[in-house]
Amino acid sequence: MEKKKIVLTGSTGVMGREVLKELIKILERFHIILLIRQVEKTLDVVKEYIKVKEIEIVFGDITDYESVLRCIHEADYVIHLAAIIPPQADFNPESTYKVNYEGTINVIEAVKEQEKHKKIKLIYVGSVAEYGDRLPPIHWGRVGDPIMPSIYDYYAVTKAKAERAVIESGLKYWVSFRQTGILHTGLLKGNKGGLSYHQPLKTHVEWVTARDSGRLMSKVIENEKDLPDDFWCQIYNIGGGEKYRLTSYEFLSKMYSALGLDFKKIIEPKWYALKNFHCLYFLDSDKLESYFNFRSEGFDNFLEEIKKEMKFSYKLLRLIPSKIIKEKIIKPSTLCENGTLYWIQNNLEGPIKAFWGSKEAWDKIPQWDEFCFDVCEEKIILEHGYNECKEKSELDIEDMKEAAIFRGGECLSESMIKGDLKTKLKWKCAFGHEFKASPTLVLLGGHWCPECAPSPWNYDEIAKENHFIAQVWYSNHDKNQNNFYDENFYKDILDNDKA
Numbered sequence: 001m002e003k004k005k006i007v008l009t010g011s012t013g014v015m016g017r018e019v020l021k022e023l024i025k026i027l028e029r030f031h032i033i034l035l036i037r038q039v040e041k042t043l044d045v046v047k048e049y050i051k052v053k054e055i056e057i058v059f060g061d062i063t064d065y066e067s068v069l070r071c072i073h074e075a076d077y078v079i080h081l082a083a084i085i086p087p088q089a090d091f092n093p094e095s096t097y098k099v100n101y102e103g104t105i106n107v108i109e110a111v112k113e114q115e116k117h118k119k120i121k122l123i124y125v126g127s128v129a130e131y132g133d134r135l136p137p138i139h140w141g142r143v144g145d146p147i148m149p150s151i152y153d154y155y156a157v158t159k160a161k162a163e164r165a166v167i168e169s170g171l172k173y174w175v176s177f178r179q180t181g182i183l184h185t186g187l188l189k190g191n192k193g194g195l196s197y198h199q200p201l202k203t204h205v206e207w208v209t210a211r212d213s214g215r216l217m218s219k220v221i222e223n224e225k226d227l228p229d230d231f232w233c234q235i236y237n238i239g240g241g242e243k244y245r246l247t248s249y250e251f252l253s254k255m256y257s258a259l260g261l262d263f264k265k266i267i268e269p270k271w272y273a274l275k276n277f278h279c280l281y282f283l284d285s286d287k288l289e290s291y292f293n294f295r296s297e298g299f300d301n302f303l304e305e306i307k308k309e310m311k312f313s314y315k316l317l318r319l320i321p322s323k324i325i326k327e328k329i330i331k332p333s334t335l336c337e338n339g340t341l342y343w344i345q346n347n348l349e350g351p352i353k354a355f356w357g358s359k360e361a362w363d364k365i366p367q368w369d370e371f372c373f374d375v376c377e378e379k380i381i382l383e384h385g386y387n388e389c390k391e392k393s394e395l396d397i398e399d400m401k402e403a404a405i406f407r408g409g410e411c412l413s414e415s416m417i418k419g420d421l422k423t424k425l426k427w428k429c430a431f432g433h434e435f436k437a438s439p440t441l442v443l444l445g446g447h448w449c450p451e452c453a454p455s456p457w458n459y460d461e462i463a464k465e466n467h468f469i470a471q472v473w474y475s476n477h478d479k480n481q482n483n484f485y486d487e488n489f490y491k492d493i494l495d496n497d498k499a
């Protein structure tokens, strides 16, 4: 029997490498095709696979349609991971758009061009960043909650736009897996610039390990024959479950103590943003676990692994006085272009408003001893604006109208086939933009008007009209504000620096 073909994009990234490791275990049944950019860094990662007969490497670029098409030729499965992620994404909105959005369009089009396109299964990896800021008390969430990329988060903007394209692609088989924060042993050495400080200390994060994510992807393909048809054409949250739920504060204390350091002596609360990041605890991440049983033991086991694999030089850190670590090693990253203290020192109005609310709010951030870091026990479940008790097969035009009104708009279509969530309907948002979108995209996916979607970010105005968005936005914004955030902020900083 001929082996089925799996195409993997983004195989040299943190998650891609783990996916590949898992796929290699099922090589007797599958043939793997990797789309790889021919640059030193990626070649280094895949050199051990170049000689494996069942692995074919196509050198090319996700932004080049011809190489994507060559790769997807006769594919049975496509796992599409290729993306530019933060912090690089923050500084390169144009290439981020090209890779994350246009690259996904290339994948969709190449699948459609195949003779057997009705049999190909596309696995798109979306992101938890699509939900935007979900601090307590709205830190529990699920698929269907509003898609609200945080201000200045181009990565989230492009991942959401690409996900929309996948959902509306018309392909017979697709899924979007929204990936959460990924744990891997390289976390300690990762150079994230100032990105780590964008995440408020009270953020509640449900992590997953890169290895578990890899296992999940591989299991989808391995067990595909046993999956029910309604597994496909859905959106899922990837999360490690209860044992991987931590606040940022807990995460930092545990990670730094693994290094033998007391993080309160080397970091200040004022280096952290108060809002405008992402991550949450999932109400529905067990769904994928029930299908694939992919999760490992928990965060504490991950910590043990980190300790075991830690380089000797990291172990020496505990011998250096805290003050020196703080001033010479840690603080400089808050002062680079995407660093929180850089924004404060340069009095940058946009990020100060977005990440703290105001300069006064930043001034008032207390020292460690006055900070409260309890896990928030509240569990607010956001409304999706229609009767969710109904079976999906029973949803009809009245449900669509109700959902549209909840979003401050209107469903312009006058009829639909009951339960047909794939055919696009006509909608109008509160600002008069008319668009077509499937009920899957709007009701199940949490997407809405493509013209109102960022960038630019105009949530203050939108939330006044749209209850769906308002239930998130007003959890930490004032109803009287009228802020508008355009996309040029990082460009301005970079231009400034060059000058």
Ligand SMILES: [Zn+2]
Binding pocket: 429, 430, 431, 432, 433, 449, 450, 451, 452, 453
């Ligand atoms: Zn609109």
